[in-house]
Amino acid sequence: MLEKPPVIKSYRWHLGSIAWILHRITGLLLVFYLLLHIWVIHHITSGPEGFNKVMSVVQKPIFLLLEIGLLGTVLYHAFNGVRIMIVEFADNAAGAHKAIFGAVMAIAIFLFLVGGVPMFMHFLHAVSH
Amino acid sequence: MAEYTFRIFRYDPDKDETGRIQEYRFEPEPGWTVLDALNYIKWNLDGSLTYRRACRHGICGSCGMTINGKNGLACETQLKDLGTTVVTIEPLRGFPVIKDLVVDMEPFYDKLYAIKPYLITKTPPPTDKERLQSPEDRKKLDGKYECILCGCCTSSCPTYWADKNFLGPNALLKAARFLFDSRDEGFEDRVNAVDDKHGVWRCHTIFNCVEACPKELNPTQAIVDLRKLMLRGRL
Amino acid sequence: MSEYKGMFKVGECAKYYGTDDAKVIHEEPKGVDIHNVHLHDAVVVGAGLAGMFAALEIKKAGYDVACLTKVFPTRSHSGAAQGGIAAALANLEEDHIEWHFFDTVKGSDYLGDQDAIELMVKEAPRIIYEYEHMGVPFSRTPDGKIMQRYFGGHVKDFGRGKPVLRACMAADRTGHVLLHTLWEQCVKHQVRFYSEFFVLSLIVKDGKCIGVTAWDLINGGIHIFQAKAVVLATGGYGRCFSITTNSHANTADGLSLALRAGLPLEDMEFVQFHPTGLAGSGILLSEGARGEGGYLINDLGERFMKRYAPDKMELAPRDVVSRAEWSEIEAGRGIGGNQYVYLDLRHLGAEKIKERLPQVRELAMKFAGVDPIEEPVPIQPTAHYSMGGIPTDIRCRVLQDGKEKWLEGLWAAGECACVSVHGANRLGTNSLLDASVHGKRAGKDVVAYLSTNPVFEVLPEDAAEPAVKEIEWVLNSNGPERPSELRKILQENMYTLCGVFRDEQKLEKMYEIIKDLQKRYKNIHIEDKGTKFNTHLMEAIELGHLLEAAEVIVASALNRTESRGAHYRTDYPKRDDENWLKHTLAWRTEEGVKFDYKPVVITRFKPEERKY
Amino acid sequence: MKEKRTSGGFYAWLFQRITGAILVVLLLLHFWVTHGLPKPEGVTYERIAPRLATPTWKVIDMLFLVCALYHGLNGVWMVVQDYVDSELWQGIIFFLLVTVGGILFFLGATTVIPFKPVA
Numbered sequence A: 001m002l003e004k005p006p007v008i009k010s011y012r013w014h015l016g017s018i019a020w021i022l023h024r025i026t027g028l029l030l031v032f033y034l035l036l037h038i039w040v041i042h043h044i045t046s047g048p049e050g051f052n053k054v055m056s057v058v059q060k061p062i063f064l065l066l067e068i069g070l071l072g073t074v075l076y077h078a079f080n081g082v083r084i085m086i087v088e089f090a091d092n093a094a095g096a097h098k099a100i101f102g103a104v105m106a107i108a109i110f111l112f113l114v115g116g117v118p119m120f121m122h123f124l125h126a127v128s129h
Numbered sequence B: 001m002a003e004y005t006f007r008i009f010r011y012d013p014d015k016d017e018t019g020r021i022q023e024y025r026f027e028p029e030p031g032w033t034v035l036d037a038l039n040y041i042k043w044n045l046d047g048s049l050t051y052r053r054a055c056r057h058g059i060c061g062s063c064g065m066t067i068n069g070k071n072g073l074a075c076e077t078q079l080k081d082l083g084t085t086v087v088t089i090e091p092l093r094g095f096p097v098i099k100d101l102v103v104d105m106e107p108f109y110d111k112l113y114a115i116k117p118y119l120i121t122k123t124p125p126p127t128d129k130e131r132l133q134s135p136e137d138r139k140k141l142d143g144k145y146e147c148i149l150c151g152c153c154t155s156s157c158p159t160y161w162a163d164k165n166f167l168g169p170n171a172l173l174k175a176a177r178f179l180f181d182s183r184d185e186g187f188e189d190r191v192n193a194v195d196d197k198h199g200v201w202r203c204h205t206i207f208n209c210v211e212a213c214p215k216e217l218n219p220t221q222a223i224v225d226l227r228k229l230m231l232r233g234r235l
Numbered sequence C: 001m002s003e004y005k006g007m008f009k010v011g012e013c014a015k016y017y018g019t020d021d022a023k024v025i026h027e028e029p030k031g032v033d034i035h036n037v038h039l040h041d042a043v044v045v046g047a048g049l050a051g052m053f054a055a056l057e058i059k060k061a062g063y064d065v066a067c068l069t070k071v072f073p074t075r076s077h078s079g080a081a082q083g084g085i086a087a088a089l090a091n092l093e094e095d096h097i098e099w100h101f102f103d104t105v106k107g108s109d110y111l112g113d114q115d116a117i118e119l120m121v122k123e124a125p126r127i128i129y130e131y132e133h134m135g136v137p138f139s140r141t142p143d144g145k146i147m148q149r150y151f152g153g154h155v156k157d158f159g160r161g162k163p164v165l166r167a168c169m170a171a172d173r174t175g176h177v178l179l180h181t182l183w184e185q186c187v188k189h190q191v192r193f194y195s196e197f198f199v200l201s202l203i204v205k206d207g208k209c210i211g212v213t214a215w216d217l218i219n220g221g222i223h224i225f226q227a228k229a230v231v232l233a234t235g236g237y238g239r240c241f242s243i244t245t246n247s248h249a250n251t252a253d254g255l256s257l258a259l260r261a262g263l264p265l266e267d268m269e270f271v272q273f274h275p276t277g278l279a280g281s282g283i284l285l286s287e288g289a290r291g292e293g294g295y296l297i298n299d300l301g302e303r304f305m306k307r308y309a310p311d312k313m314e315l316a317p318r319d320v321v322s323r324a325e326w327s328e329i330e331a332g333r334g335i336g337g338n339q340y341v342y343l344d345l346r347h348l349g350a351e352k353i354k355e356r357l358p359q360v361r362e363l364a365m366k367f368a369g370v371d372p373i374e375e376p377v378p379i380q381p382t383a384h385y386s387m388g389g390i391p392t393d394i395r396c397r398v399l400q401d402g403k404e405k406w407l408e409g410l411w412a413a414g415e416c417a418c419v420s421v422h423g424a425n426r427l428g429t430n431s432l433l434d435a436s437v438h439g440k441r442a443g444k445d446v447v448a449y450l451s452t453n454p455v456f457e458v459l460p461e462d463a464a465e466p467a468v469k470e471i472e473w474v475l476n477s478n479g480p481e482r483p484s485e486l487r488k489i490l491q492e493n494m495y496t497l498c499g500v501f502r503d504e505q506k507l508e509k510m511y512e513i514i515k516d517l518q519k520r521y522k523n524i525h526i527e528d529k530g531t532k533f534n535t536h537l538m539e540a541i542e543l544g545h546l547l548e549a550a551e552v553i554v555a556s557a558l559n560r561t562e563s564r565g566a567h568y569r570t571d572y573p574k575r576d577d578e579n580w581l582k583h584t585l586a587w588r589t590e591e592g593v594k595f596d597y598k599p600v601v602i603t604r605f606k607p608e609e610r611k612y
Numbered sequence D: 001m002k003e004k005r006t007s008g009g010f011y012a013w014l015f016q017r018i019t020g021a022i023l024v025v026l027l028l029l030h031f032w033v034t035h036g037l038p039k040p041e042g043v044t045y046e047r048i049a050p051r052l053a054t055p056t057w058k059v060i061d062m063l064f065l066v067c068a069l070y071h072g073l074n075g076v077w078m079v080v081q082d083y084v085d086s087e088l089w090q091g092i093i094f095f096l097l098v099t100v101g102g103i104l105f106f107l108g109a110t111t112v113i114p115f116k117p118v119a
C-alpha cells in the first residue's frame, strides 16, 4: 500500500477553501503583528521622548502604507470570522455560506474604503513632506 | 466528440515504488461518463487498470475518485461537463492507495464505527407495530440519511488531510443522522467520540465536503448543528 | 507447478476481517496445510438484504457467523432499489394480506408456489416493523406511520379493485435505506464481515456442504472458510445481458457455484425486462415517467403504443410495453434504426418535469447527458430481475434434486434463490420483500440446525483444489482471447436473441454462440498478472459464471414451449397450462443441459387468464 | 451521572468565538480612536497618553489585550494541532505558546495598568 501517494493535480479551490486559507494566513499575520505591536507600545512606559522616537520610526511612509494593508487584513479576518459565526449559530445557514460571504465582504470593503482612503491620503501627505 | 486525453494515476503494489501517470488518448462517445471511459480503457486498451465500480448509477458509492482535482463519482460525471478534453484521474486523497485508483477505505470506515453508526434505543419498541414518527421529525433526517459512504467528502477535507484522527465530515454527518432521529436514545453512547477535539470541534468550516458530495448533502450543516447540540447540552 | 504457488501460504489475517470475536480462527486445519483456514459456525455468501438478514439472525442467536462479500456490504445491489417494499400494512387505506397474496399469485402468472407466497405475504408486515425498529428512516404519514405508495400490479379486492397503497417507502431510496440500516445493525451486533472476498467454490463432501473457498481481492490468496452451515445470497444475474438495470457485480456467481456443485437451477428462463431503461446502459428510469404522461415515440414520430394497447397506451403493464418497444425496434422503427425508442416528456413542460419527475430528469442528464425538458430521452427495454435461481424449499434449504432432497448444510435466499414466490413474473416491490423474508427465514433455519450441534467435518485434502486450479489457470492464461470481448459478444447476443421476444431459431443460435464462447473462453488471457486487487482476474472468473448461467437460461427458454409471464415465445404465444404449469429444473452436464420438472404448489387460487 | 466527556475542543472553540466577537468591536473602535479614522493623524505620545491614563480605557485595553492574546495564540495552537502529528512536538509548542503569551501579557499589562502620562 502506498501511504502517501504523490498528488498530480492540486485540489480544486472554491470560495469556501479560499476563504479558509486566507483566514488562516491573515490570522497568523495578525498574531505576528500583535506581538510586535505590544512590544512597540510598551515603549510608552519610557516617556514621551522614547515613545515618539520609536513611533517616528514606525510612522515612516512605508509603514503608513503597511498599515492600510493591516486594516485590510483585520477587516477580512474579522468579517470572515463573522461569517463563520453566522454559519455556526444561525439556523440552516451552511447552505447559504456563499451569500453570507458576499454580504460580510461588502461591509468589510465598505469599511476598508472609509478607513483606507483617508489613510492613503495621509500617506500621500506624509510622502510629500 | 473530440479526442480526449486521460491522465490516470497508476500504482502497482507489486512493481512500483510510487505512483506514476499513464496517458490514454481516444475519442469517447457522446453521453459517456468518466466510468464509461475507464471501462473502455479496461476492456479495450489496458486490462490491468484497476478501480472500484458496481452500480454505475450513483447509488453504491464504489467509484469515488479525484477527477480533475475534484472529488466525485466516476459514474456520475459526464465527460462533456468537465469543460476540457484533458481528464486527470487520481485516487481519493488522504487514503493509502492499494492499487491504481483503489484506496484503502478502512480508515474511513473506522471513523464511522467510532460514532456507533446505528440506531440506539433503550425503550423497547411496540410489538407488531411501528414506532411513530411525525413527518416533521422525519424531515430532520433529510439531507443526512441519503449518504452512500462514497468517501468523497472526507477525502476532500483539508483538515482530514492534515489530521488523520479527525472523524471527518462523513462520520459527523452520520452521527447527526442518528442524534437528530426522534427515535434514537444513544446520545450518551455517541457523545464522547463526537464531542472531542478530533470530532466536531476540529472542522474549520472549509466546505470542501459540501462541494464534493455527489449526493448534494451538506455535512457542514450537520457539523454546525451538532456543535449547537453540544453547546446546548452544556448550557 | 506455476509461479504463483508461493502465495498460498498460511498468511496472517489482515485487518479487513472486521471485529475480533470469532470463536476459532486458524485452528490447526485438518487435512490441508497450504491455505488460510477459518472456522465459523456459519458462512453467509453475499451481503445484500438477503445475506445480511441471514447473518444478523444467526449472530443474534449467539452463533459465530462470517459474511463474505465481493463488494463492501453497502455497495450491494439491493441499495439500488427505489420504489418500495410491499406489505399489507393498511396504514392509509384498507388492505389485506389475502389481497397481496392474490396479486402475487396472479403476477407470477400462476407459476409461483402458493404455500411460499402465503408465508411471505404473512411475514411481510412483521418484517417491515422489524426494519422500522432497526432504524430505517421510512417516509411517514401525517399520523406518523410508515408511508405507502401505489405500485403496478398491487390492487384491492382480489384483483378486481383499484390500485392500493401497499409499497412501504423511504422517498425513492427504499433499497438504499434498508441496506444501510441492515448493515448498521450488523455493525452493532458485530457480524464479522470479510469484505472484498470473492467466493470461488462450495466445498461439498459426502452430500454435505461444509464450507466455501474465497479469493482475498485486496491481498491476494485463497482462503478456506469451513462452516457447519453455508448460506448463498449472491443476488441476480442481470449482467448476462448488455442492457440491464443490474450492477456490474451481479454476475450469477452463486448460481454458477451451485451448478458446479452438481445442483440444478429452477425456472431460469424467466427474466424480467423493464420498459424504460436508459439506452446504452439500461439504467432504470422509474415508472413515474410514463405515469405522469410521457409519450413513447418511434423513428416516425408516432406514439406507437396505439398499435399495442389502444386503451391504456403508455400505461399498459411493463411486459406489454417492453414487447411493444421491441416490436418497433425489430420492425426497423427504432430511432435511426437503432435499438432504442424515445421517451418524450417535453410536452409536460419544464415545471411539471422539475416538480414531479426530478429523479428521472437527473438520471437522464447525469447518465445520458440528455435533458428531458429539451430533448426526448432514448430508452430501451432493460433486463431487470431474475425470477429463477437455486431451488429451495420454504425453509430456504437448497434442494439437491430440486424437489425435496436437501443438500445438508446449504441454504439460499434472495434473488439468487428460487423458492418460488415470483413464478414467471415478479411484481414490483416484492423482491425486496423476498430477499428480506427469506434471508431471515434462512437465518432462522440455520440457527435451528446449529442448535442440533452438528460437528465440523474433517476437510478433505483437496478442498481448495478447484479454486486453486481456477486462479492459477486464469493468472497464467496466455491465449489470444480477451475476456471483455467475449463478454460483450455474450451480453449483446443474449439481449437480442434471448430478450423480450424469443423463438426457437433465435434461441438455437444463441445456444451455439454460447457453446462457441465457452470454447474460446478456454483460450483467454489477462493482462494483470498481479495478485493484489486484480479486477481483471475477477472479471475473467465472472465471465465463466455468466457463460454457465446464460447457457442454462437459453436452454430453459428453448425448452419451455409456451409464453408465460416474462417468458415470451413468438412461436408459442399462448400460455399452456396443460403442459407447462410446472417448474423447470435444469442441470449442466457434459452432454448439455438436462431437465426435470416439478409441479407448482397451488393451494388457494386456481389459474386464470392474467389480464390487467 | 452522565458519562465523562473529554470536552477537548469545546471550550477552545467557544472562547475563540467569544473573543472573536469581542475583538470585532474592540478592533474597529481601536482603529477609529487610535488612528483617528476617518481623519488619520500621527500617533504621538501627546495624543495617546491622556486617553491611556483614564481608568475606562485601561479596562478596555486590558480586555483587548487578553482577548487578542488568547484568540491569536489559541489560533496558532489550532493550526499546530492540525499540522503537527507528534505529541512531543505538540507539547513543546504548547509550552512555547503559553510562555510567549505570558511574557506578552506581562509586557502589555505593565504598559497599561501603571501608566501615568508625563505632563
Ligand SMILES: Cc1cc2nc3c(=O)[nH]c(=O)nc-3n(C[C@H](O)[C@H](O)[C@H](O)COP(=O)(O)OP(=O)(O)OC[C@H]3O[C@@H](n4cnc5c(N)ncnc54)[C@H](O)[C@@H]3O)c2cc1C
Binding pocket: C045, C046, C047, C048, C049, C050, C051, C068, C069, C070, C071, C073, C076, C077, C078, C079, C080, C081, C082, C083, C084, C085, C086, C175, C197, C198, C199, C200, C233, C234, C235, C236, C245, C246, C247, C249, C250, C253, C254, C284, C384, C385, C413, C414, C415, C416, C428, C429, C430, C431, C432, C433, C435
Ligand atoms: C435498479 C433496480 C431497482 C429495483 N427496485 C426494486 C424495488 O423498488 N422494489 C423491489 O422490491 N425490488 C427492486 N429491485 C430488485 C431488488 O433490489 C433485488 O432483487 C434484491 O435487492 C436482491 O437482493 P439480494 O440480497 O438477493 O442480492 P444483492 O443485493 O444483489 O446482493 C448480492 C450480494 O452477493 C455478493 N456476491 C455476489 N457474488 C459473490 C461472490 N462470488 N463472492 C462473494 N460475494 C458475492 C455481492 O457482493 C452482494 O453483497 C430493483 C432492482 C434493481 C436493479
Ligand code: HEM
Binding pocket: A020, A023, A024, A025, A026, A027, A028, A030, A031, A034, A074, A077, A078, A079, A080, A081, A082, A084, A085, B203, B204, B205, D016, D017, D019, D020, D021, D023, D024, D027, D068, D069, D071, D072, D073, D074, D075, D076, D078, D079
Ligand atoms: C476582529 C475580529 C476577529 C474575529 C471575528 C475572528 C474570528 C475568528 C474565528 C471565528 C476563528 C476560527 C476559525 C476556525 O475555526 O477555523 C479565528 C481564527 C483565528 N484568528 Fe481570529 N478573529 C478576529 C481577530 C483576530 C486577531 C486580532 C487575530 C490575531 C491576533 C486573530 C488570529 C486568529 C488566528 C491565528 C486564528 C486561527 C486560524 C485558523 O485556525 O485557521 N484573529 N478567528
Ligand code: SF4
Binding pocket: B146, B147, B148, B149, B150, B151, B152, B153, B154, B169, B170, B173, B212, B213, B214, B215, B216, B217, B219
Ligand atoms: S456525505 Fe456525500 S460525499 Fe460524504 S460519503 Fe456521504 S454521499 Fe459521499
Ligand code: F3S
Binding pocket: B156, B157, B158, B159, B160, B168, B169, B202, B203, B204, B205, B206, B207, B208, B209, B210, B219, B220, B223
Ligand atoms: S471540508 Fe472539512 S473542515 Fe469541515 S466543513 Fe467540511 S469537514
Ligand code: FES
Binding pocket: B052, B053, B054, B055, B056, B057, B058, B059, B060, B061, B062, B063, B064, B073, B074, B075, B076
Ligand atoms: S458505481 Fe456505484 S456509485 Fe459509481
